[in-house]
Amino acid sequence: MSAFDQSPAPGDAVSSGAPEPLPRLSARPDWRYLLQETYELYRYSSSGGSDKIRAHMRKVRETISRLMQDDPAVRAPTPARVPVTDHLNRALDSGRSTPLAPIVRCIEHVREQLQWQYGYDRVPRGLAARYGFAELAGPNGPVESPDVILGLVLFAPGCVYPAHAHHGLTESYVCLTGAVSENHVGVYAPGSFIFNPPAHMHRITVARDEPALLLYAWVGGRDDLADQKMVLGRPRGGGAGQNLPLEGPRKAD
Numbered sequence: 001m002s003a004f005d006q007s008p009a010p011g012d013a014v015s016s017g018a019p020e021p022l023p024r025l026s027a028r029p030d031w032r033y034l035l036q037e038t039y040e041l042y043r044y045s046s047s048g049g050s051d052k053i054r055a056h057m058r059k060v061r062e063t064i065s066r067l068m069q070d071d072p073a074v075r076a077p078t079p080a081r082v083p084v085t086d087h088l089n090r091a092l093d094s095g096r097s098t099p100l101a102p103i104v105r106c107i108e109h110v111r112e113q114l115q116w117q118y119g120y121d122r123v124p125r126g127l128a129a130r131y132g133f134a135e136l137a138g139p140n141g142p143v144e145s146p147d148v149i150l151g152l153v154l155f156a157p158g159c160v161y162p163a164h165a166h167h168g169l170t171e172s173y174v175c176l177t178g179a180v181s182e183n184h185v186g187v188y189a190p191g192s193f194i195f196n197p198p199a200h201m202h203r204i205t206v207a208r209d210e211p212a213l214l215l216y217a218w219v220g221g222r223d224d225l226a227d228q229k230m231v232l233g234r235p236r237g238g239g240a241g242q243n244l245p246l247e248g249p250r251k252a253d
């Protein structure tokens with residue numbers, strides 16, 4: 001074949017030049033099972049008799065159910081780690097021996113694909129080695145979802161996550177491993193469910209001897225969910241969808 005002959009040889013792959021379509025959720029069973037286990041957490045966890053929490057849990061699971069029926073695309077963001085992910089082995093090991101083992105195992109199966117990040121241009125002092133999050137589903141993926149953001153947040157032992165609020169969003173955390181407190185009003189062990197309505201200021205502290213892995217879910221309007229990150233942003237007039245800090249990070253007690 002001459003240098004000018006561009007015709008493919010027999011057996012050569014032929015590229016159309018168009019980008020490969022993203023795989024659908026039905027073709028990525030590890031991600032589908034993870035969503036299924038998340039649905040079941042929100043289906044079978046107790047609401048503790050709270051009608052507000054019950055309504056939030058229903059909203060999250062109905063959104064996940066619709067998402068699974070819609071068979072969305074699954075992106076493959078570049079896997080990334082941050083220093084706190086050195087604690088992920090310990091967190092997952094702990095989670096295998098709890099009733100939450102089914103979802104913890106599902107997380108293990110996608111862990112090499114997770115994009116752990118801070119979400120900050122400049123990480124607040126005290127958080128750089130003690131905090132990171134990885135999205136599972138949302139407007140920016142990995143599972144494309146305009147109506148709910150699901151993710152994981154990992155805290156090192158002794159982390160204090162500063163007070164913040166989510167405007168326009170209702171948030172819940174499910175404690176998967178470790179133990180955390182929020183606003184000093186309770187201690188949340190694996191299986192505990194924490195509910196933060198829009199604009200509710202909350203500050204999280206983490207036990208000194210074990211990391212804590214939480215699953216978070218955010219529901220709200222599509223505009224409010226777009227461009228959201230699990231971060232403390234700078235207040236810019238208190239617009240919808242911003243996470244507003246109340247105080248800077250502190251060292252653990």
Ligand SMILES: [Fe+2]
Pocket residue numbers: 164166171196202
């Ligand atoms: Fe929060």
